[in-house]
Amino acid sequence: MTRARDLDRVETCNVLDAAYAEGQLSAEDYFERTEKARSAKTLLELARLVNDLQVPKIDTTTAPRTSVTRKAVYIGGAALIVVGAVAAVAWSRSPLTPSEDITASYASTTSLAPPLPTTTLVPEPTVEPILIAHIDTLTPEGIGAFIERYREEFGDMFIDDASFHGDYSVVSRAVPDTPALTESISFRDGFEREATSIPRRTGQPTFDLGSIQIDKLAPYMVNIGGYINVPDAAITHLIVDVNYGVPKIRIYGDNGLGHKGRIEVTPWGEISRVYPYEN
Helix, strand or coil: CCCCCHHHHHHHHHHHHHHHCCCCCCCCHHHHHHHHHHCCHHHHHHHHHHCCCCCCCCCCCCCCCCCCCCCCCCCCHHHHHHHHHHHHHHHHHHHHHHHHHHHHHHHHHHCCCCCCCHHHHHHCCCCCCCCCCCCCCCCCCHHHHHHHHHHHHHHCCEEEEEEEEECCEEEEEEEECCCEEEEEEEEECCEEEEEEEEECCCCCCCCHHCCCCCCCHHHHHHHHHCCCCCCCCCEEEEEEEECCEEEEEEEEEEEECCCEEEEEECCCCCCCECCCCCC
16 A cells, blocks of 8 residues: 655645635535545545545645744954964064074064954853743633734734644635635644645635634633533544634544544634534
8 A cells, every 4th residue: 555745645635725715625524634634644545535526726826935044153253363362472482593583673673563452252142042832722721822823923813714733723814915815824833824825715704713702612612521422522623614604613522432522602602503422
C-alpha cells in the first residue's frame, strides 16, 4: 500500500477547499475530511476523501512567504585597535641594532603622531527571548484569547467559518479587497496565511466572532459530557459557522472509546440541538 507524501495531503486539501467553495460539501463535512486528509498515511485514505466529488478547477495565487532572522552585531573594531597597540609595544621593547637605535631616536624626537588611544571592549548585547503563551482553543479562556488576537491581527471580527482543535485552529475568511476569494488561515499561537486562495461561495454569510458570549458558552464546554450522555467525555473540537442564516457553534465530545456526541448552541448561549451518544 503506497504511503502518502506531504504534497499528496496538500493537493487533497486543495480539492476539498475548492469543492467546499462550490457547495459540494457542508461546513461540517469539509472540516472532518480536511482533518482526515492532514493525518492520512496512505494514498488510498486520501482517495476515499475525494472520490465522490466532482474535481473542481483550483485557481491558485502564490503568496510570497518571508521570514525575518534577527542577528546580533558583534563589535570588533576595538579589538583590532588593541591588537595594533600590543604589537607596537612589543616592537618598541625588542633589542635594536645601532642603525635601528638612531632611527628610533630620531622618530621619538620628531614624530607628531598622537599616542594610541586607550580602548575598552564593548560586550555583545544580550537579546532576551520573547515568550508567547500557548492558547488552548478548547477552553473558554482560549476561545476568548483567540478572538482578541484575531481582532488585533485583522482589525475586524468577521469570518466565514472556523474550526478549533486545541493546539491549532483553521479560519476561512474573505480575502481583503477581493471578497470573491476565500483565504485559509491557520493559528498556532500566531496566524499564518495559506499560499493559495479559492473562489468564495456566492452569498457566503459571515460569522461575527464578537457576538460570542464566552460566559454563556463556558458551561457547555466545561460540562460537555453531561449534555451528550458520556460523563467522561472531553471536547475534541468546535466548528463555528452560519447554517441557513443562523450562526451556530458545534461542540463535539468523545471519551476515546467511541462514545461521542455533539451539541449545537447559538453565540449567545441557547441550545439549538443535541446529538447525544446512544448505546
